Amino acid sequence: MKTLLLSLKDVEQALSMEEVISAVEQGYISYNEGKVQQPDIVSMEMPENNGETDIKSCYNKLNESISVKIASGFYDNGKNNELPTMIGTILLFDGRNGAPLCIMDGSLITGIRTGAAGAISSKLLARKDSKVVAVFGAGGQARMQIYALCQVMNIQEIRVYSEYTEELPKYKEYVERNTKVKVIICDTPEQAMKDADIAISTTPSKKYLVDKSLVKPGTHIVAVGADMAGKNEWDPEIFKGAKIVNDSIAQCISRGETRNAIISGIIKESDIYAEIGELLLGNKPLRESDDEITIFDTTGMGIQDNVTAAQVYEIAKKKGLGKYFEFI
Numbered sequence: 001m002k003t004l005l006l007s008l009k010d011v012e013q014a015l016s017m018e019e020v021i022s023a024v025e026q027g028y029i030s031y032n033e034g035k036v037q038q039p040d041i042v043s044m045e046m047p048e049n050n051g052e053t054d055i056k057s058c059y060n061k062l063n064e065s066i067s068v069k070i071a072s073g074f075y076d077n078g079k080n081n082e083l084p085t086m087i088g089t090i091l092l093f094d095g096r097n098g099a100p101l102c103i104m105d106g107s108l109i110t111g112i113r114t115g116a117a118g119a120i121s122s123k124l125l126a127r128k129d130s131k132v133v134a135v136f137g138a139g140g141q142a143r144m145q146i147y148a149l150c151q152v153m154n155i156q157e158i159r160v161y162s163e164y165t166e167e168l169p170k171y172k173e174y175v176e177r178n179t180k181v182k183v184i185i186c187d188t189p190e191q192a193m194k195d196a197d198i199a200i201s202t203t204p205s206k207k208y209l210v211d212k213s214l215v216k217p218g219t220h221i222v223a224v225g226a227d228m229a230g231k232n233e234w235d236p237e238i239f240k241g242a243k244i245v246n247d248s249i250a251q252c253i254s255r256g257e258t259r260n261a262i263i264s265g266i267i268k269e270s271d272i273y274a275e276i277g278e279l280l281l282g283n284k285p286l287r288e289s290d291d292e293i294t295i296f297d298t299t300g301m302g303i304q305d306n307v308t309a310a311q312v313y314e315i316a317k318k319k320g321l322g323k324y325f326e327f328i
Contacts, residue, residue, distance in 0.1 A: 001099055001100075001326070001327060001328040002324040002325065002326060002327075003100045003101065003102065003103060003324065003325060003326075003327035003328075004101065004102040004103075004104075004313065004316065004317070004322050004323070004324055005102075005103050005104075005322055005323050005324070005325060006102060006103070006104035006105060006312065006313075006316055006321060006322040007105055007322070008105040008107060008108060010104070010105075010316060010321040010322045011104055011105050011108050011109060011312055011316075012108055013316075013319065013321055014311075014312045014315040014316045014319065014321060015108065015109070015112055015308075015311075015312060015315075017112060017115070017116065017147060017148055017151050018151060019311060020112050020113055020116045020308055020311070021116040021119055021120060021148065021151065021152070023116075023307040023308055023310075023311050024113055024116040024117055024120060024304050024307060024308065025120055025280055026062075026307060027060070027301075027303040027304055027306065027307035028120075028247070028275075028276050028277035028280055028301075028303070029277050029280050029281055030060060030061070030062045030277075030303065030307075031248070031275075031277050031301065031303050032275060032277030032278055032280075032281060032283075033277075033281075035060065035061040035062050036058060036059070036060055036061065036062075036302075036303050036306075037058065037059040037061075038057070038058045038059075038248070038301060038302045038303060039057055039058075039302075041054055041055065041056050041251065041255070041299075041302075042054070042055040043055075043228050043255075046074075049074060049076070050074060050075045050076045051072060051073065051074035051075070051076075052072065052073050052074075052228070053070065053071070053072040053073075054069075054070075054071050054072075054227070054228070054300075055068065055069070055070050055071075056068075056069045056071070056300065056301070056302040056305060057069070057302050058301075058302030058303050058305065058306040059095055059306075060095070060303060060306045060307065060310070061095075063095075063306070063307070063310050064094070064095040064096055065092055065093065065094065065095050065101070065306060065309075065310050066092070066093040066094075066095050066098070066306075067090060067091065067092050067093070067302065067305050067306040067309050067310075068090070068091045068093075069088060069089070069090045069091075069106050069109075069110070069302070069305045069309075070088065070089050070106070071086065071087070071088035071089075071106055071107075071110050072086070072087050072088065073085060073086055073204065074087070075204065084107065084140075085139065085140070086107050086110065086111070086140060086141075087107055088105070088106030088107045088109070088110050089103065089104070089105065089106050090102075090103075090104050090105075090106035090109060090305055090309045091103055092104070092309050092310065092313055099328065100327050100328070101313060102309070102312075102313045102316075102322075104309060104312060104313070104316075104322075106305070106309075109305060109308050109309060109312065110300075110305070111140050111141055111144045112144060112148070112308070113304040113305060113308045114141060114144065114145075114224060114298070114300060114304070115141070115144030115145050115147060115148035115149075116148050116304075117247060117276075117296075117298050117300075117304060118145045118148060118149065118200060118222040118224060118296070118298070119145075119148035119149045119151060119152045119153075120152075120276065120280075121220070121222055121245065121276060121296035121298070122149055122152065122153060122198055122220055122222065122296075123152040123153065124276070124279050124280070124286050124287075125220050125243070125245065125279075125286060125287050125294040125296060126153065126197065126198050126220035126287070126294070127197060127218055127220070127287065127290055129197075130153060130155070130197035130198050130220065131154070131155060131156040131157065131197060132155075132156065132157045132159065132195045132196050132197050132198075133146065133149065133155055133157070133158050133159070133196060133197065133198045133199070133200065134159050134160075134161070134192040134193050134196035134198070134199040134200070135158055135159070135160045135161070135192070135199075135200050135201075135202070136160075136161055136162070136189070136192065136199075136200070136201040136202060136203055136209055136210070136225075136233060137162055137201065137202035137203040137225065138160055138162040138164065138167035138168050138170075138171035139162075139164075139167060139171075139202065141202040141224060142160070142162075142171065142200070142202040143171065143174055143175060143178075145200045145202060145222065145224065146158055146175050146179060146181070146200075147175075147178055147179060149198070149200075150179045150181060153198075155179075155181050155198075156181065156182065157181065157182050157183075157184065158175060158181055158182065158183045158184065159183075159184045159186050159191065159192045159193075159194065159196065160172070160175075160183060160184070160185060160186060160192065161186040161187075161188065161189055161191065161192035161209075162203075163203075163205075168185045169185075171183070172185055189209050189210050189211075189214060190214060193210065193214040193215065193216075195216075196216070196219060197218070197219065197220070198219070198220045198221075198222065199215070199219055199220070199221050199222070200221075200222040200224065201221075201222070201223055201224055201225050201226075201233040201234065202224045202225050203225045203233055204225055204231060205225060205231065205232065205233050206230055206231055206232055207232060208232045208233055208234055208235050208236075208260075209233050209234075210233065210234050210235060210238070211235045212235045212237040212238045215238050215293060217290075217291040217292070217293065218290050218291050218292070218293070219293050219294075220287075220293075220294045220295075220296070221234065221238070221242075221293070221294070221295045221296065222296050222298070223256070223257040223295060223296065223297045223298065224298055226255075226256055226257040226259075226260070226297075226299075227255060227256065227298075227299045227300055228255045228299075229254065229255050229259060232257070232260050233257065234257055234260075234295075236260045236261040236264040236266045237266060238261075238293065238295070239258070239261035239266050239267050239271075239295065240261075240266050240267065241293070242292070242293040242294065242295050243273045243287070243288075243292055243293070243294045243295065244258060244261075244267070244271060244272045244273050244295050244297065245272075245273055245274050245275070245276055245279065245294065245295065245296050245297070246258060246272055246274075246275055246276070246296075246297050246298075246299075247275065247276055247296075247297070247298040247299060247300070247301050247304075248275065248299065248301055249269070249272055249275055251299040251301070252272075252297045252298075252299055253269055253272075255299050256297045256298070256299040257295075257297045258272065258297045276296065
């Protein structure tokens with residue numbers, strides 16, 4: 001039995017945003033069709049090292065594969081060493097016999113599948129004439145969200161705010177080079193939210209950045225950063241009366257931005273409109289007026305990793321990428 005080993009460079013050669021968006025859409029649909037087993041996320045925090053680790057696993061009946069991802073965020077990396085902030089590894093197993101098919105770098109997969117999720121939500125829920133995007137955070141995921149969004153919508157201006165101001169010039173250069181969209185660096189959340197049609201948050205903040213007063217009618221919010229209990233980027237009051245869509249309701253009420261609104265007493269679980277897979281299946285209407293505020297709360301799902309990793313594995317085999325070794 002041979003197992004394929006794929007480096008970050010190998011994975012990069014086997015990925016395209018357009019294909020990942022399609023795969024993640026199918027993954028969400030499979031989840032809502034009951035074809036996915038997805039255990040609870042296992043989380044660990046290492047506060048003395050400003051780090052955290054999540055373990056996400058999944059069995060997908062559609063492609064008969066099992067995936068396990070170990071993803072870490074160590075937020076001092078790059079400052080006191082040469083390591084990236086986000087580090088991940090994905091193990092892919094044959095769901096018919098348990099054999100290890102592939103071990104691959106998961107850092108880029110985590111970034112691209114999360115970017116794809118945000119883009120899918122905007123395609124479904126943002127106003128079709130949306131042009132201006134507010135972005136909170138200027139790291140890798142803030143870049144990936146915009147790169148993905150520009151695959152599905154005609155964006156004309158990015159307004160970015162980050163508490164880590166040293167990130168901003170590189171963010172502006174990267175996004176403008178890769179998307180040809182104008183980027184405006186903002187000094188405050190108020191400046192970033194000015195005229196924003198879509199607002200995306202990608203920070204590890206534990207105290208909300210955006211007050212309800214800054215969110216205009218018709219805004220679509222993509223809440224990415226709050227992926228474990230204690231994180232908070234948005235004023236919970238924003239959820240009152242909004243159309244709330246989760247990737248997984250079970251996850252978002254226990255560890256997402258939706259959790260913050262529930263424990264604040266702003267909403268109840270019954271106020272959640274839908275999971276995104278339900279919208280892709282056409283089971284519920286999408287945006288119903290230009291004035292409603294829509295929120296997509298994503299905590300990241302094992303099925304996203306599964307479908308993306310399976311896609312990478314198949315493409316890598318066709319392209320002859322990576323190296324095989326005898327694991328068993």
